[in-house]
Amino acid sequence: xxxxxxxxxxxxxxxxxxxxxxxxxxxxxxxxxxxxxxxxxxxxxxxxxxxxxxxxxxxxxxxxxxxxxxxxxxxxxxxxxxxxxxxxxxxxxxxxxxxxxxxxxxxxxxxxxxxxxxxxxxxxxxxxxxxxxxxxxxxxxxxxxxxxxxxxxxxxxxxxxxxxxxxxxxxxxxxxxxxxxxxxxxxxxxxxxxxxxxxxxxxxxxxxxxxxxxxxxxxxxxxxxxxxxxxxxxxxxxxxxxxxxxxxxxxxxxxxxxxxxxxxxxxxxxxxxxxxxxxxxxxxxxxxxxxxxxxxxxxxxxxxxxxxxxxxxxxxxxxxxxxxxxxxxxxxxxxxxxxxxxxxxxxxxxxxxxxxxxxxxxxxxxxxxxxxxxxxxxxxxxxxxxxxxxxxxxxxxxxxx
Numbered sequence: 337x338x339x340x341x342x343x344x345x346x347x348x349x350x351x352x353x354x355x356x357x358x359x360x361x362x363x364x365x366x367x368x369x370x371x372x373x374x375x376x377x378x379x380x381x382x383x384x385x386x387x388x389x390x391x392x393x394x395x396x397x398x399x400x401x402x403x404x405x406x407x408x409x410x411x412x413x414x415x416x417x418x419x420x421x422x423x424x425x426x427x428x429x430x431x432x433x434x435x436x437x438x439x440x441x442x443x444x445x446x447x448x449x450x451x452x453x454x455x456x457x458x459x460x461x462x463x464x465x466x467x468x469x470x471x472x473x474x475x476x477x478x479x480x481x482x483x484x485x486x487x488x489x490x491x492x493x494x495x496x497x498x499x500x501x502x503x504x505x506x507x508x509x510x511x512x513x514x515x516x517x518x519x520x521x522x523x524x525x526x527x528x529x530x531x532x533x534x535x536x537x538x539x540x541x542x543x544x545x546x547x548x549x550x551x552x553x554x555x556x557x558x559x560x561x562x563x564x565x566x567x568x569x570x571x572x573x574x575x576x577x578x579x580x581x582x583x584x585x586x587x588x589x590x591x592x593x594x595x596x597x598x599x600x601x602x603x604x605x606x607x608x609x610x611x612x613x614x615x616x617x618x619x620x621x622x623x624x625x626x627x628x629x630x631x632x633x634x635x636x637x638x639x640x641x642x643x644x645x646x647x648x649x650x651x652x653x654x655x656x657x658x659x660x661x662x663x664x665x666x667x668x669x670x671x672x673x674x675x676x677x678x679x680x681x682x683x684x685x686x687x688x689x690x691x692x693x694x695x696x697x698x699x700x701x702x703x704x705x706x707x708x709x710x711x712x713x714x715x716x717x718x719x720x721x722x723x724x725x726x727x728x729x730x731x732x733x734x735x736x737x
Contacts, residue, residue, distance in 0.1 A: 392557045399508075409456050411490070413425065413487060420486070462496070562623065563624065563630075569598065571687050575691070579694065579698060587604065
């Protein structure tokens with residue numbers, strides 16, 4: 337890797353985009369957003385967000401484009417001000433044939449982003465883009481989004497970032513979060529755990545270089561291991577994958593073997609053997625619809641380090657299972673076990689149950705840990721598939737009404 341020089345020439349031409357309208361060139365110094373008078377003297381904040389990563393599908397498409405030599409462009413939200421659809425770290429991939437993976441808005445901003453991405457691909461140079469919807473006129477003209485926010489985007493042509501596909505693959509494999517850092521002089525650095533790459537590029541003259549240093553961190557995709565298949569699996573696994581979860585199905589019964597195709601990985605072995613590969617999961621769900629197989633799974637999971645455990649079925653069934661476990665195992669499971677698993681969303685049947693489980697998993701990524709999930713659940717009426725809400729998930733549920 338060639339040495340990165342201390343400084344590279346930067347363009348003095350700044351360009352600020354107002355949603356879906358022609359760009360207006362302005363002149364301003366480094367660190368100055370000339371059209372708004374906003375000065376980001378301290379640079380963009382470092383994003384330490386622990387939100388659910390939604391970058392899985394985008395980075396998977398980026399790997400494919402890089403290895404095929406496709407001139408695709410990765411658009412990354414580096415920062416935002418006010419209300420925007422995308423948060424820092426959000427991504428979208430724009431292909432040369434008009435294809436797109438991922439979203440940075442509700443669809444109103446993508447045409448303008450796609451046009452700029454095409455210019456970045458042709459030039460083989462990164463483009464810095466700012467989209468501003470904070471003024472009143474944007475409510476009824478321009479994008480008509482009405483979000484009243486400002487989004488700072490870096491458009492990165494993948495062909496100018498050799499080796500990026502290896503970092504994206506390491507991210508998908510759960511080796512660590514992806515850190516992306518941009519410098520005003522054109523230096524770009526990306527890393528996943530101990531793997532790190534640097535590139536030295538020139539910002540396209542179409543755009544302004546970022547005011548100072550910009551850095552975002554994209555957390556690794558969450559991982560869930562599902563112990564046992566059933567009627568809910570056909571809906572649950574595709575839904576979790578679409579939400580960005582990496583899924584492992586642990587099932588050795590021939591009746592359900594065909595459902596292995598719905599998971600990212602399938603293990604036809606006992607829970608104890610599966611945990612040798614799954615102990616790094618963020619969550620595990622026990623849902624065999626078989627009392628003995630569920631007992632076997634809980635027996636193995638008791639000594640695991642998986643922080644979120646879900647058990648399908650009513651409270652009485654859980655109590656019967658606990659009677660067959662040792663006091664030590666019950667103590668190990670209780671603080672982590674969500675039983676019955678699933679939020680109270682309403683509805684009946686396998687599809688509604690799958691949705692309720694996915695909703696609780698999604699909410700758990702932003703919720704604080706509980707002292708005793710089982711203790712809270714035991715005080716409630718004994719109904720199947722009831723949730724054990726914490727304050728944060730309850731607020732989410734009430735806000736959706």
